[in-house]
Each structure stands twice: as structure tokens, then as C-alpha cells.
Amino acid sequence: GNSVTQMEGPVTLSEEAFLTINCTYTATGYPSLFWYVQYPGEGLQLLLKATKADDKGSNKGFEATYRKETTSFHLEKGSVQVSDSAVYFCALREIQGAQKLVFGQGTRLTINP
């Protein structure tokens, strides 16, 4: 079946550091790919998405590029802030059947001042 694998956390960085959170997927065909973020005490929010190969999604300084050759969708940010502390989920939208959203296990990110 379709699945998403994220780099294990937790990840702790200092403010202004460079961030990479790895995400790889296994899927039939070319699904849409997403990063969702869950801030403390809040619901999941869409951070960015990409719907086809080589697309780059971006939002709030975060970027991720859909790489079909490596089946990856790594999340990057050049300079993180304390307010970026959250749990980040990589997900894919299946292209068959009910087209459900399949999530990775999440990566907890903590940014220290």
C-alpha cells in the first residue's frame, strides 16, 4: 500500500539555523504531496503542497520540491524561528479509490532562542 516515511525526531535547532526534514514516499503513480504543521494546542494546518513532479511548494519561508526520481519531498527552511516549533507531517493524496490522505508519523521540531 501507499506509505510515507519521515525522518525521526525530535529535532532541536537554534534560531536562524537551516532546517531539513526528510520525507520519502511509496505510492502507485504520482500522488499529490503535502506538508501539514501542528502548532501546540492547535489543529493540523496545510503548510505547502505540490501536485506534480518537479513542482516546488512554498509558504512562510518553507520549501519542498517533488522529486519523483528519489520519491522524496523534503522540507527545508533557510533560517528557522522560535515560532516554527511544531510537529510537521508529510502526507500524500492517493490517486486511486477514495483518494485518501496518508500521513507520515510526524517530526517534532523545537527551536531554541
Added chain:
Amino acid sequence: EAGVAQSPRYKIIEKRQSVAFWCNPISGHATLYWYQQILGQGPKLLIQFQNNGVVDDSQLPKDRFSAERLKGVDSTLKIQPAKLEDSAVYLCASSPRGTGANVLTFGAGSRLTVL
């Protein structure tokens, strides 16, 4: 626009008791989802409705879980009887038709603790 509303936010019950969660999606959103998020794991889809019909319930433990979506709007998820392993956050989400169908909007979730 108003977001996805869920209640209750927190519920503590003993095993073998029953519990129900309610969800009010964004107005006009045709598709409604219930996800289960166990601590330290990603959300897992339990059931997906298109209007008031079930599209996918392949991962719903039907011996104890049930869900309905009356009139294609609000939805209720019930667990009866609850087990210890049902302790989780239950997330409701909705999405519109058409080009926006790819993007789900989530509620804040209902946290269930089974003792």
C-alpha cells in the same frame, strides 16, 4: 470563514464505556473525514464521507466504531465499547469539491483517554 468545529475537546472514560464525538465541517464542504491520531503517530483515516455517503471505511474497526453524517452536514463518531488502545486524538476534517478537493481543513480534535 468559520473552521471545522469539534466537541468535546477532551473526554476521559473507562474501558467498556461508550463515547461520541461531534463534528461540524466548513459550510459547503462536501467531503468529511474522521482521522485517529495516536500519540507519536501520524493521523490514520477511519472514515470518509462524500455528502452523506461513505466513500472509504476500510480502516474503521466496525465491531466498536460507527459514524454517520446526517443530511450531508454534521457528523458523529461513536465508540462502543471503548478499549484502552482507543486512547487518541480524533480529528475531523473537511474539503470542498473541485480544485480545492486536495486541501483538507482540520478541526482542533477531540482527545480521548480510556482508563
